[in-house]
Amino acid sequence: MRADIGIDLGTASVLVYVKGKGVVLQEPSVVAIDQNTNKLLAVGEEARRMLGRTPGNITAIRPMRDGVISDYDITERMIKYFIQKAIGKYILKPRVIVCVPSGITEVEKRAVIEASTQAGAIKTYIIEEPIAAAIGAGVDITEPTGNMVIDIGGGTTDVAVISLGGIVVSRSIKIAGDEWDESISKYIRKKFNMMIGERSAEELKLNIGSAYEMGEERFKEVRGRNLLTGLPITINVSSDDMLQALKEPIQEIIDTVHIVLERTPPELAADISNRGILMTGGGALLHGLDKLISERTGIPVHIADEPVSSVARGTGKALEWIQYLDSNVVEASTPKKYIR
Numbered sequence: 001m002r003a004d005i006g007i008d009l010g011t012a013s014v015l016v017y018v019k020g021k022g023v024v025l026q027e028p029s030v031v032a033i034d035q036n037t038n039k040l041l042a043v044g045e046e047a048r049r050m051l052g053r054t055p056g057n058i059t060a061i062r063p064m065r066d067g068v069i070s071d072y073d074i075t076e077r078m079i080k081y082f083i084q085k086a087i088g089k090y091i092l093k094p095r096v097i098v099c100v101p102s103g104i105t106e107v108e109k110r111a112v113i114e115a116s117t118q119a120g121a122i123k124t125y126i127i128e129e130p131i132a133a134a135i136g137a138g139v140d141i142t143e144p145t146g147n148m149v150i151d152i153g154g155g156t157t158d159v160a161v162i163s164l165g166g167i168v169v170s171r172s173i174k175i176a177g178d179e180w181d182e183s184i185s186k187y188i189r190k191k192f193n194m195m196i197g198e199r200s201a202e203e204l205k206l207n208i209g210s211a212y213e214m215g216e217e218r219f220k221e222v223r224g225r226n227l228l229t230g231l232p233i234t235i236n237v238s239s240d241d242m243l244q245a246l247k248e249p250i251q252e253i254i255d256t257v258h259i260v261l262e263r264t265p266p267e268l269a270a271d272i273s274n275r276g277i278l279m280t281g282g283g284a285l286l287h288g289l290d291k292l293i294s295e296r297t298g299i300p301v302h303i304a305d306e307p308v309s310s311v312a313r314g315t316g317k318a319l320e321w322i323q324y325l326d327s328n329v330v331e332a333s334t335p336k337k338y339i340r
């Protein structure tokens with residue numbers, strides 16, 4: 001039997017949904033390559049552990065940047081590896097739905113379709129992330145009711161208003177989890193004269209990162225290199241430091257939400273204020289972000305259950321009506337009964 005697969009091809013992680021089984025794989029979007037032989041040494045979690053720790057001949061690469069393919073060849077090999085890991089050896093090539101950020105260009109979309117085809121898909125369909133996120137979170141997107149989704153991933157934040165199965169207004173910015181990590185690194189460099197790695201910055205964000213004051217200040221130790229002496233040191237960083245470090249990129253996300261709200265037709269805006277805003281993606285888990293956005297917009301904000309896998313689950317649900325699609329884009333015209 002032919003397998004149908006949904007792939008959330010993210011900047012930070014790849015999730016694979018197999019029809020009839022659910023999400024079977026969730027791994028970091030990292031690939032380790034031996035530069036001398038061009039051989040693929042590790043993919044996913046194993047490769048992530050190598051980030052920043054590789055000798056000269058090995059490079060650990062994140063082939064997706066800002067929500068789109070930055071290294072085509074490596075992305076193709078990564079998709080191929082994950083498809084095989086998810087469904088094993090296959091006789092009939094799988095049909096694949098891949099989700100992409102709402103703002104990407106036709107050329108970027110083509111690159112995703114091409115990479116998926118080269119990786120073994122017989123046919124590839126594209127679905128926009130906010131649509132997949134909403135479906136995955138259980139929203140009936142086919143109703144003539146406005147729903148706002150904020151999907152904060154590693155590379156992009158997508159803010160979209162959906163009604164009748166389509167995107168009415170949206171904006172996608174390249175500010176999300178990765179940018180937060182960079183802001184944390186910059187802050188630590190400036191305040192403590194210390195350089196920390198990409199992974200340490202993420203660890204700080206996951207442990208004490210915050211968008212809103214915590215009731216009680218929290219602390220975490222981090223190791224890095226003193227920029228003056230060049231020697232390794234350990235410092236104690238606080239949740240208040242995180243608040244300062246993340247202020248700017250979070251403000252940009254809030255500004256984007258405001259812009260989308262301003263452009264939303266009044267009826268749909270009224271629906272959104274009644275129903276609240278839905279937040280998905282790993283970034284939705286940042287402490288206090290829901291509270292801050294709610295305070296700044298006056299609209300309640302709900303975090304989806306299991307926000308990291310909403311997009312993959314939505315892509316999986318979209319597999320139910322794959323046979324009704326004849327183009328490469330999942331469109332609003334898809335029959336209603338196949339969307340729920």
Ligand SMILES: Nc1ncnc2c1ncn2[C@@H]1O[C@H](COP(=O)(O)OP(=O)(O)OP(=O)(O)O)[C@@H](O)[C@H]1O
Binds near residue numbers: 010
């Ligand atoms: N508890 C948490 N607090 C803050 N950030 C988190 C938390 N858990 C995960 N993240 C961040 O969420 C981001 C990954 O989210 P997700 O897996 O939804 O992204 P993605 O789909 O790979 O990216 P994109 O959609 O941009 O291509 C990472 O930056 C990660 O550090």
